[in-house]
Amino acid sequence: MMYNLLKGKKGIIFGALDSKSIAWKVAERAHEEGAKFVLTNAPVALRLGTISELAEKTGSIVIPADATSMMDLEELVDKAVEELGGKIDFVLHSIGMSVNVRRGNHYTHQDYNFTKTGWDVSALSFHRLMSVLYKKDAMNEWGSIVALTYMAAQRVFPDYNDMADNKAYLESVARSFGYFFGRDKKVRVNTISQSPTPTTAGNGVKGFDGFIAYAEKMSPLGNATALECADYTISLFSDLTKKVTLQNLFHDGGFSNMGVSTAIMDSFMENYKEETIDEPKKKDKK
Numbered sequence: 001m002m003y004n005l006l007k008g009k010k011g012i013i014f015g016a017l018d019s020k021s022i023a024w025k026v027a028e029r030a031h032e033e034g035a036k037f038v039l040t041n042a043p044v045a046l047r048l049g050t051i052s053e054l055a056e057k058t059g060s061i062v063i064p065a066d067a068t069s070m071m072d073l074e075e076l077v078d079k080a081v082e083e084l085g086g087k088i089d090f091v092l093h094s095i096g097m098s099v100n101v102r103r104g105n106h107y108t109h110q111d112y113n114f115t116k117t118g119w120d121v122s123a124l125s126f127h128r129l130m131s132v133l134y135k136k137d138a139m140n141e142w143g144s145i146v147a148l149t150y151m152a153a154q155r156v157f158p159d160y161n162d163m164a165d166n167k168a169y170l171e172s173v174a175r176s177f178g179y180f181f182g183r184d185k186k187v188r189v190n191t192i193s194q195s196p197t198p199t200t201a202g203n204g205v206k207g208f209d210g211f212i213a214y215a216e217k218m219s220p221l222g223n224a225t226a227l228e229c230a231d232y233t234i235s236l237f238s239d240l241t242k243k244v245t246l247q248n249l250f251h252d253g254g255f256s257n258m259g260v261s262t263a264i265m266d267s268f269m270e271n272y273k274e275e276t277i278d279e280p281k282k283k284d285k286k
C-alpha cells in the first residue's frame with residue numbers, strides 16, 4: 001500500500017546487503033512512499049552483496065562507507081547532501097556484526113579484540129554517525145534517525161552472545177545523543193526492537209531456527225517480518241510521529257510483554273508428561 005508518506009524527503013540507508021536485509025525492504029518501501037535516498041554499506045559488503053540491483057530499482061546511488069571510519073562517514077554525509085540537493089530528513093542504521101559469533105566463541109570465552117571490533121561496528125558506529133550528522137548540521141528540522149536492535153539488550157538470550165551488550169550500548173546511545181539532537185536540531189532518535197528475522201545477520205546466531213520458532217509461538221501476533229519492520233520504520237520517518245523520540249520501540253508481535261503462551265505451555269507439557277511417564281527416574285535426578 002502506498003500513502004506518499006515520504007514525499008519530498010531525503011535519506012541515507014545503511015545496511016542493505018541482499019534482498020533479505022531489513023534495510024533492503026526499508027529502501028523499497030521508502031522509494032514507494034516517494035523518498036529520495038543514498039544507499040551505503042561497507043566496501044566488502046558491496047562486493048559480496050547485490051546492492052546495485054536495489055540501487056537500480058530505487059533510482060539511488062551507492063556510496064561505500066565503513067561505519068567504523070570517521071573519514072568514510074564524513075565523506076558519505078557530504079556526498080549525500082550534494083547528491084540529494086539538500087539536508088537529510090531520515091537515516092536508517094541497520095548494521096550489526098559480532099566476530100565472536102562468527103568464530104563460534106562462547107560468551108564466557110570471548111576474544112576481546114573481536115569484542116571490541118563487534119562493539120565498534122554494531123554500537124559505536126551509531127554514535128559516530130550521529131556525531132558526523134550533528135557536527136555538519138546535515139539534518140533538517142523534524143528529521144528522524146532510526147537504528148535496529150534486539151530484545152537481548154534487556155533480557156537473557158544465551159546464544160545472542162556479545163551482541164546483547166552491543167545492543168544495550170546502541171539503545172543507550174539513542175537516548176543520550178537523541179537528547180542533544182532533539183534539543184539542538186529538533187531531530188528525533190529511536191531504536192526499533194525487531195522480532196528474529198531470517199537474514200544473513202539473523203541466521204548467524206547459533207540455534208536461530210529454534211529461536212525464531214519459539215518467538216513465533218510465544219507472540220500473540222506472531223513474529224514481525226522484515227517487510228513489516230520496514231513499514232514501521234517508514235512511519236517513524238514520516239511526519240506522523242514527530243514527537244516520538246528517545247524510545248526503544250518493540251516491533252515483535254507482542255513477544256516482549258509475554259510470560260508464557262498456551263502454545264508454548266502445551267508443547268512443554270507434552271514433553272514434560274512424556275518425561276514423567278517414560279523416564280521417572282531421570283526426572284527425579286533433576
Ligand SMILES: NC(=O)c1ccc[n+]([C@@H]2O[C@H](COP(=O)([O-])OP(=O)(O)OC[C@H]3O[C@@H](n4cnc5c(N)ncnc54)[C@H](O)[C@@H]3O)[C@@H](O)[C@H]2O)c1
Nearest residue numbers: 015017021022042045067095096148196197199200201202
Ligand atoms: N535478523 C534479525 O533477527 C534481527 C533482529 C533484530 C534486530 N536486527 C538488527 O537489524 C539490523 C540489520 O540486520 P539484518 O538482519 O537486516 O541483517 P543483514 O546481514 O542483512 O544486515 C547487516 C548489515 O550490516 C552491514 N555491516 C557490517 N559491518 C559493517 C561496517 N563495518 N560498516 C557498514 N556496514 C556494515 C552488513 O554489510 C549488512 O548489510 C542489525 O542491526 C541487526 O542486529 C536483526
